[in-house]
Amino acid sequence: MPKSLTPTDTHQLLHIPSSSTHKRAAICVAIFLFIVSMLILPFGERMLPEVKPFLPAFIAWFLFGDFMTAYLLYSQFRAARSMSLLVLSCTYLYTALITLPHILTFPGVFSDTGLIGAGDQSAVWLWVLWHGGFPAGIMLYVWTSWKTSAPLKPRGLGRKGAAAIMVVLGIVLGAYLLVTLGNDVLPRIIQKGNFRALLDSGIGPVVWMLNMLALVLLLVVHRGRSVLHLWLTVAVFVFLLDVTLTLFSGARYSLGWYAARTNSLISATVVICSLMYEVNKLYIRMVKNREQLLSSRQRLEEANEQLTRLSEMDGLTEIPNRRAFDDKLSEAMKSSAAGSYPAALLLVDVDYFKAYNDHYGHLGGDAVLKEVAAALEQTASASSLASAYRYGGEEFAVIMKEAGPEEAAALGEQIREAVARLQISHEHSQVSPHVSVSIGVHSRIVRDGETGQQLVDQADRALYRAKEAGRNRVEING
Template identity: 50%
Template sequence: MIDKMTDQLLQIPSTRKQVGAALLAAILIIAVSLSVLPFGDQRLITIQAFLPAFIAWFLFADLLTAHMLFSQYRAAGNLSILFLAATYLFTGLIIIPHILTFPGVFSAEGLLGAGSQTAVWLWVTWHIGFPIGILSYLLAGQLEKNKPVNSSSSWAAAAMGVAVLLLVLVTTAIALFFQDSLPVLVQQGHFTKLMTHVVGPLVWLLNIAAALLLWIVKQGRTVLNLWLTVAVLAFSLDVTLTIFAGSRYSLGWYMARVNSLVSAFIIICAIVYEVNRLYIRLAKHQKELLQSREELYSLNDELYRLSQLDGLTGIANRRRFDELLAKQLQESEASGQPFSLLLLDIDCFKAYNDHYGHQMGDRVLKQTARLIEDSLPSSTATAARYGGEEFAVLLPGVDHIRTLQAAEVIRHAVEKAAIVHEFSPAAPYVTLSIGTSTQNSQSKSTNRVTEAEILVKQADQALYSSKENGRNCITAYSSAM
């Protein structure tokens, strides 16, 4: 997962904001370096602790960058990234013999039997190796164009690491054992020879060429290439200031070391910034996802609620009635409590619709449903629309006597509302015919579906008897029916 994150971080396209930030950083580096250049040879105090501290930070930054680039190679398999990782590994390792052989840090002439030219030639190797590595990165990138990316190889990464280590050891050995054969570049701490000798201009031109080619070929299209261009620019200005500094521990020399440090850290800083930016986006998206999930749960609950309600009257629909009937029957049996059912029918509702219209009929259905629900005897009772002008009431824990009482309360509430119905033979207003059925705790059945069907059938027979008996009345089921 970390490898994939690194791959995404370094290969994502650059945004305008990122390009603007990189351009601002480049302008700042150039402006500071050019402002120092005229005074670069001005001698400053010698800070012995500066170079070891600088090297420690530089070593940390380059090796960490190399590690992250090797991780990206493992994730993406790009050979060009492997070359770039090797480049940063080389600069991170070559700095070690450079500081060990630098005069005045650990000893007057440097460790490892160093001579007066050892450290400067290791500096030359360091500042030639970096642009060559950048050019190798560009060349490998061009060769990879329009070709499928090969899978990464741990052996290839290990071989590259060993090759870089051997290169550092060989160049260090040459600088140590063949120092007398190498041209003199520094005399008594002054860089005059470095400026006039072909080596100095060659190193400078090589770095400038690497910076220009990197911009021309890659144009900062990705986060990696954008900030790598700034890093190579800072490295080139390091060479520029060193050559024109005149001597060690001068203003230009100190500024050159700062540019080296900027070059080493800029990729790390860019990656950390992108990690932080992506983390913020991830946190924001996670928050939005959680909000969306809560909204989805709420909508699902609302959808479920609506699926359980009758669209016209707002009370439980037939589906909810069937679910509650089966559930409450089972609970009543388990608790040993009675269970009662009312079936209610609006008297002569077809005649009402025919004479008053369907819209008025709908109003009667809604008003009747509200009256039934408001007249329920307890919070455990449930009113439902059974179908058409028929309603049902579930009464868990209610015995036969209290069922008749509850039915009468409902019948009376509808009658008292006095909803005009001039075409009903039962009364000049809307009335209800009601049938009741009660299951006692003793009458248990092993078949829950059959039990519910029997209860509904009994209540329906009682309802039919109410209609036969003149409507606007209540009939309790009995086995004599």
């Protein structure tokens, strides 16, 4: 059974599974080119004008297509460490390189008889080696992909690639030397531009059979499962049509000859075009995934910020809670020690809150805490250096940066007056007919090593004195 694609394979560009859409497109291209070629075949020997720029343009396009395909396949060989991909890359490199001596030895392009030692049989024999070498490389690729599945070791990968390229260069050089130096001893398969001897000698049919065998092997072993194998099959099929039209075209510059060259161009570019299309799809998908990732990250950051706010927010009064207070106090202590400026703490206690709860109920007590917290936060927020917190129960706290005892006491008096202005009835208060607060203040420059608890203890003593002195007042513990 042929080797199926593994999950690891699908991560490689060239092993993207072919979809039904891919297969329909490939079949349509193949059928269209087959029909056109078969319609041309009966009229293939009809001679057309000799277009001088056609062959140079054809070779330039062919070189670009095959060199780009070879490069992309070689890049994937380095990524996947697959020997079969190296073989396929070298196959396309061979077809690109073999066309260079072919066009230089072709009569009537750069000179009447061809360049670089060309004989009258050199160009056609290079065509044979070109059109026979490509299917041979495809068959070697199929065999390698069938027999080898384990990736190559990363060490020495570059040396293997370089060695394979040198082998291809050597083969092309050998082919050139063979068809030029051996021009007089090779079988004559073209007579004054006529291809009939190529067909009658049996060499042409052998080339045709090699292409047919390569096509059959690709279909049997890989069956177009991946995008690469699907369009590679189309390329080999079109190459077979190229050979067919050439054999029955009769001569150079005939209708069949021009059509065959056109099929060669399609064969050279169909794989690279399909792969570049997949590259573009992968790029678009990557951009969309990146946008989704950034959007998800932003939503996650917003959610984390919201969770942080909720974790540091008192559920009843909706002002920062004891956890936030501890963090802020620690920060204020460090800043004071580092900057040698005072840090101030105000502890605020609702007077006779238990009596209020007992008389008005817990719902009434909760309402009072909300209103007191709002007044306290509004007053503290008027100063950019102060922030308010619910410390616990009916106690609140205010942290001030860069505030001495007088500034802290002044803020405490503003808070006391703000609560008094609420005019919340408190029939069981012993100091006022309305809800009031007692405030203890402590401010000093923090020394290294001191803890926030020491600041809290000092402010708490001041609060205790405020209660002892009759409540509804502000006391400073200097």
